[in-house]
Amino acid sequence: MNAETPVLQVRDLVKHYSVGGGFFGRGRKQLRAVDGVSFSIGQGETLGLVGESGCGKSTVGKAVLRLVEPTSGHVSLEGEEITGLGSAALRGRRKRMQVIFQDPYSSLNPRMTAGEIVQEPLINFDIGSRAEQRDRVAMLFARVGLRPDQRANYPHEFSGGQRQRLGIARALALGPSGIIGYYQGAALDVSVQAQVINLMMDLQQEFGLSYLFVAHDLGVVEHISHRVAVMYLGKIVEIAARAALFETPRHPYTEALLAAVPVSHPRARRARTVLTGDVPSPINPPTGCRFHTRCPIAVARCRQEEPPLVVDASGHGVACHLRAATA
Numbered sequence: 001m002n003a004e005t006p007v008l009q010v011r012d013l014v015k016h017y018s019v020g021g022g023f024f025g026r027g028r029k030q031l032r033a034v035d036g037v038s039f040s041i042g043q044g045e046t047l048g049l050v051g052e053s054g055c056g057k058s059t060v061g062k063a064v065l066r067l068v069e070p071t072s073g074h075v076s077l078e079g080e081e082i083t084g085l086g087s088a089a090l091r092g093r094r095k096r097m098q099v100i101f102q103d104p105y106s107s108l109n110p111r112m113t114a115g116e117i118v119q120e121p122l123i124n125f126d127i128g129s130r131a132e133q134r135d136r137v138a139m140l141f142a143r144v145g146l147r148p149d150q151r152a153n154y155p156h157e158f159s160g161g162q163r164q165r166l167g168i169a170r171a172l173a174l175g176p177s178g179i180i181g182y183y184q185g186a187a188l189d190v191s192v193q194a195q196v197i198n199l200m201m202d203l204q205q206e207f208g209l210s211y212l213f214v215a216h217d218l219g220v221v222e223h224i225s226h227r228v229a230v231m232y233l234g235k236i237v238e239i240a241a242r243a244a245l246f247e248t249p250r251h252p253y254t255e256a257l258l259a260a261v262p263v264s265h266p267r268a269r270r271a272r273t274v275l276t277g278d279v280p281s282p283i284n285p286p287t288g289c290r291f292h293t294r295c296p297i298a299v300a301r302c303r304q305e306e307p308p309l310v311v312d313a314s315g316h317g318v319a320c321h322l323r324a325a326t327a
C-alpha cells in the first residue's frame with residue numbers, strides 16, 4: 001500500500017433487509033437501511049459519520065466489515081477489495097480493521113478476565129508465543145491507562161470509562177491500520193467521555209490509525225473528526241472537511257442538525273432551522289429528495305428528482321438541488 005492509497009474505500013454500498021410478509025414471503029418489503037454510500041478514509045484520518053437514529057450509519061460500519069453482508073457495493077481495505085472474499089481470506093483482512101462497539105459492557109465476554117479479553121485476538125490469530133502475547137497485553141493496558149493488576153479483573157468490576165479503555169486495548173491487539181468506533185456518549189459522564197476521546201486521538205497519532213467514527217453527538221464528532229459525513233435515510237447528504245461542515249454547512253438537513261446543538265458561548269448564535277415532521281420510514285422512503293417532506297426550502301423538483309451528491313474541488317459534497325456546488 002502506498003501513502004496515497006486510502007485505508008478504507010467504500011463505493012456504492014447498499015444494504016437492504018427484507019421485512020414483513022406472510023406465507024411464502026408474499027408481501028415482503030425492502031427496508032433500505034443503506035442505499036448507495038461512498039467515501040474513503042486516508043491514513044491517520046478520522047471520518048465522522050453522523051445522522052439521526054435509523055439513518056443507516058450503524059449499518060454502514062457493520063457492512064464495511066461484513067458483519068452484515070452488503071446487498072451490493074465495494075469495500076477496499078488498504079487497496080484490496082474485500083467484498084466477495086471467502087471467510088478465510090476475509091478473516092485475515094479483518095485483522096487490519098477492528099471495531100469498538102458502542103456498548104462496551106455487552107461486547108465484552110463477562111466470563112473472561114480483562115487480560116484474557118485483550119489476549120484473545122492474539123491467540124485466535126496465533127500471533128507470538130504466550131509470553132510475547134502477555135507482554136503485548138501489558139503494554140496495551142499501560143497505553144490505554146489501565147493498571148497492570150486490572151488484568152485479573154472481570155468486566156463487571158470496571159467502570160464504564162474503563163470498559164471503553166478495555167475495548168480500545170482489545171481493538172489494538174492485532175495492530176490494525178483502522179478502527180470503526182461506535183460512540184454512545186450518553187452512557188458516560190462528560191469528563192469520562194472527553195478522556196476516552198482524547199485517548200483515541202493520542203493513539204491515532206502514535207499508531208497512525210484511521211477511524212470511521214459513528215456517532216450522533218455532533219460536539220464529539222467535531223472534536224475528533226478531520227472530515228464529516230452526514231447521513232439521512234440511508235444516504236450521505238453532505239460530506240466535507242470538519243471546519244467547512246460546521247462553519248458553512250450547505251445541506252438544509254446539516255443546518256437543522258447543527259441548529260439543534262446547544263451553543264456554548266452566550267453570544268454565539270446559530271441559524272435556527274427547525275425540522276418539522278417525523279423521519280420517514282426507510283421501508284417506503286419519499287420520492288425525489290428523501291428529505292423533501294421535512295425540508296423548509298423544498299421546491300416542486302425536489303419531490304420528483306433525486307439530487308446526486310455533487311463534490312466540488314475542495315472535497316465538499318452536497319446532495320441538494322438548490323445548494324449543490326459546481327463540481
Ligand code: SF4
Nearest residue numbers: 289292295302320321
Ligand atoms: Fe431540500 Fe430540495 Fe435540497 Fe432536498 S433537494 S434538501 S428537498 S432543497
